[in-house]
Every structure is written in structure tokens, then in C-alpha cells.
Amino acid sequence: MPDRxxxxxxxxxxxxxxxxxxxxxxxALATVVAAAVSAAPAPVVxxxxxxxxxxxxxxxxxxxALRNLSxxxxxxxxxxxxxxxxVFAVVALGMLGTALQTAATDELGGLGNQVxxxxxxESGEEALNSRDLAAVERAAAGRGTVIPLKSTGGxxxxxxxxxxxxxxxxTNPRPLFGDAPGVPDYHRQGALVGADVAGALDLRVGSxxxxxxxxxxxxxxxxxxxxxxxxxxxxAVVLPPGEFATDGFSQVVVQADSGVTPTPxxxxxxxxxxxANGGSRCSx
Numbered sequence: 001m002p003d004r005x006x007x008x009x010x011x012x013x014x015x016x017x018x019x020x021x022x023x024x025x026x027x028a029l030a031t032v033v034a035a036a037v038s039a040a041p042a043p044v045v046x047x048x049x050x051x052x053x054x055x056x057x058x059x060x061x062x063x064x065a066l067r068n069l070s071x072x073x074x075x076x077x078x079x080x081x082x083x084x085x086x087v088f089a090v091v092a093l094g095m096l097g098t099a100l101q102t103a104a105t106d107e108l109g110g111l112g113n114q115v116x117x118x119x120x121x122e123s124g125e126e127a128l129n130s131r132d133l134a135a136v137e138r139a140a141a142g143r144g145t146v147i148p149l150k151s152t153g154g155x156x157x158x159x160x161x162x163x164x165x166x167x168x169x170x171t172n173p174r175p176l177f178g179d180a181p182g183v184p185d186y187h188r189q190g191a192l193v194g195a196d197v198a199g200a201l202d203l204r205v206g207s208x209x210x211x212x213x214x215x216x217x218x219x220x221x222x223x224x225x226x227x228x229x230x231x232x233x234x235x236a237v238v239l240p241p242g243e244f245a246t247d248g249f250s251q252v253v254v255q256a257d258s259g260v261t262p263t264p265x266x267x268x269x270x271x272x273x274x275x276a277n278g279g280s281r282c283s284x
Contacts, residue, residue, distance in 0.1 A: 113256040115144075116230050127248025136252050144256040145175050148249040150241050156193075158209035158218075159202040165194070166232050167211060169241035175255045177233050182220030190219035192238035211237060 069076040117136055119125040128148075137146045150169035155162060170176070171187050182205055183192060191211075193203050198221045203209060207218045216239065225233045231253070 113144075114229055114231075115140075115254040115256075116251050117254070118251040127246055127250060128252055129248050133249065133252055136254065140254045144254045145172075147172050147176055147253045147255060148241075149176075149251050149253055150244045150246060151250040152244070154211050154237075156197060156201065156209055156211050156237055158207060161201045163197060163200045165197050165211075166236045168231070168236055168238045169244045170238065171241060173238050176229075176231060176253060177236075177238060178223045180220055180223045183222070184219070187238065187240050189217075189240060191216035192220045192222055193218055194222045194232075194234040194236045195224040196234040197237060209237070211239070214243070 117128065117132070119128060133146070133148055140146050147170055152167050154165060154167045156165045156167075172185075173187050173192055174183055174185060177183065177192065191209055193201075193209065197203065198218075201207075201209070203218050203221065205218055205220060209216055209218060222233055222236070222238070
């Protein structure tokens, strides 16, 4: 049997040594704190003590929280690090979303720079009047060129052939159909024919075309359409608007000046939708 008294003496010795170690650590910490306090200016130490005391009295929960944080420094540090990482992740995701939205807007903005305003089917109107045109011009002021259009479909004959074409009427064809040789700044007479119509009927400048029993002289052949636009320029014939029997306009086109698609809103009830070929359509 082991000697119990010797075992007890050994345990008491271990405890005394442990207690002595704790006392030495406490004395060392007290020495460090005392040195720090003595090194600091007295007014600063007094103000700090008074502030801590006042804070503890007025907000006991804050004082308790500070004590708990000082006791669990590793846990508090990890919690603060998690909060910092979370905030950084939220900010990074927000910046990424903004960058993606900007990039998508820039890409889609290059697909088309035209807005087409036309009468809505539910309105019962078949044409836009001068009041609608004035409203579009006010909305697009400083953003683009407003071009009223009259349009219809028709059969075009010439050069011994015949084809179906989209017939437009406007006095300002250059912004919409290009500045090919012969395209006038102000369209008063004659016909401008698209590349497909000219190829199908073997037309050139000076040729004669007949549209619904009316004959016109070809003053220019439009260049092939290279940009995305709701207007079918290649299969179109452009006439002066006075050749149409209607007084109103079938549609109003807003050609943006800077490549950023404007969004005019004409007077009266209107709805806007994006066309699949890059333009936008606003219905009255």
C-alpha cells in the first residue's frame, strides 16, 4: 500500500508551486500596469479613470460587455474579423453588380439608337398628329433628331420588273437612310430606293419607278443597311411626304445623337417596349 501521507505532501507541494506561479504572474502584470500608468501623464490617467467609471455607472451593460470582451479576446477578435469580412463581401458584390449592369448597358446601347413612336392599336388612332409630334420634340430636345415618317406598303415597278417595297415619306432622309451621293438634305421630289429594290429592278440614278400608278424619277440609291434599325431601308422607297394622301404621320423616329437611346413620352396615353432588332418602340 502506498504511503498516503507522502502522497498528500506531494499534492500539497504541487499546489503551493502552482499558487506561487500564479502569484508571480500577477505580480509581473501588476508591475507592467503600474509602469504603464506611471509613464502616462497624471491628467490623462485621471480622465481615463473618470470616463471609464462614469461609463460603467451610466451604462452598466456597456461596462459588462467591455469586461467580457477583455476576458475573451480571441473570441472577440474572431467575431470582429468575421464582421469585417462580411461587410467587405457585401460591398464587393454590390460593386460587381454595378459593374455588370454598366457593361450590359453599354453593350445593349450599341445595338440601336432609335426610338420609334407610333399609334397604339387600342387607341383607335391610325396616325400621329401635330400635337403628338410637338410632344415628342419636347421630350427629345437635346437628345436626338426627331424625324416624322409616313409609311405604307406598295408595289414598285420599274426596269421591266416588279417587287413589293415599304414606302416611307419624309423630308429629312439623311439621318435615317445615310448620306449616300444624291440623298438630299431636304427631300422635295423624286424617289430614293433601297439597295435590294434597286438590285431587284435594276435601277440606278435617273431610272423611272412606278408606285401605285404614280411615276417617279430615282434621285439616289440608298447604301446597304449596315446597322441594326427597325426601318427596312434596303427594301424601301422614300418619297416626299406630300405624295401621301394622309395628313398625319404613321410614326415618329428619334435618332439619338450620342448613341444613348432616348426615351421620349408623347402626350396622351403611351406605352414603351423594346424592339427585338435593337430599336425601341413607344406606342401612343
